[in-house]
Amino acid sequence: MVDERVKNLAKILAGYSIKIKKGDTVLLSSGTAAEPLVMCLYEELLRKGAFPVIRMVPDRAQEIFFESGKKAHFTTLTKYQRAAARNCDALIRICDETNTRALSNIDPKKQAMLGKTFQPLQNERRKKPWLITLYPTEAYAQDADMSLKEFEDFVYGATFADCADPIREWKKLSARQANIIQGLRGADEVRIVGRDTDLKFSIKGRKFISSDGSSHNMPSGEIFTSPIETSAEGYISYDFPVCQYGREISGIRLVFRKGVVVEATAEKNGSFLRAMLDSDKGARRLGELGIGTNKRIQRFTKRILFDEKIGGTIHLALGSSYPETGGKNRSSIHWDMIKDLREEGAIYMDGKKLET
Secondary structure: OOOOOHHHHHHHHHHHHHOOOOOEEEEEOOOOOOOHHHHHHHHHHHHHEEEEEEEOOHHHHHHHHHHHHOOOOOOOEEEHHHHHHHHOOOEEEEEEOOOOOOOOOOOHHHHHHHHHHHHHHHHHOOOOEEEEEEEOOOOHHHHHOOOOOHHHHHHHOOOOOOOOHHHHHHHHHHHHHHHHHHHOOOOOOOEEEOOEEEEEEEEEOOOEEEEEEOEOOOOOOEEOOOOOEEEEEEEOOOOOOOEOOOOEEOOEEEEEEEOOOEEEEEEEEEHHHHHHHOEEEHHHHHEEEEEEEEOOOOOOOOOHHHOEEOOOEEEEEEEEEOOHOOOOOOOEEEEEEEOOOOOOOOOEEEEOOOOO
């Protein structure tokens, strides 16, 4: 029997989180562990009159690709990849890793190379409705220091899939976030203070966007914008590790001058951090300020899809910014780094402490 919360999540995804029309071709991609959610979502998309195309790839495929691929594999976009991005009308990605450390020993240069190659494809995909979510696996539960059952409860709680009327709950959160954004109109200077942190930058003229579960991310619960690219001054120490490409980079401390990271250290995997910051010129600039508002997410899980939404935290992304906010930074990376302000620290907008 399929968990009723899985069915609810599929209904949220197809009925609220992604905007599709009858006749749309929807690319639905995942690994093999997410089959229960894939099948429920497939059914919901068919009911809406869409044409879902399922692409389920075994976890080991990516590991084999990095181990055995030649240079051309990391620098070439195939005709199929270009055609799939061009011809689909919407994309849904379900994360369901069964080994989150599979890429730990892969050469970061290969990963950076592939990221640059796929940038045009990513740009093409972002022009269309897209959505990313997560299916709970043993690997994710272990990373979060939870049993699988605990992690399932966490995931379905964070997405409101455990509620009688999940979409109503998302609309309530949407209204709350709209009120916060209304109060931030015209804001200029942002200052973040906390443990080993005093960082200022400008968001003058930039637009805040509400991520309320109605597009792109499920779960959601954040508002975000893009800082002025040359404005960041000061330093910040992050409280949680960044988990990227099968690696955990922890104890990150960054120093900014004129918008650029001039010092980058980490207690773990610092060399990998600096290698990624050297990917391109935009990798050392801020691309996003995000403010977490989802009060159902209070635990750090090492999954940025959830962690950046933790109520009472902020996150700053290095790399590519969001054009829809007015951001102009371009990069092959977009790395979110989380600062916890729940017990120590605050974020100030034009000198006034922000309460969410």
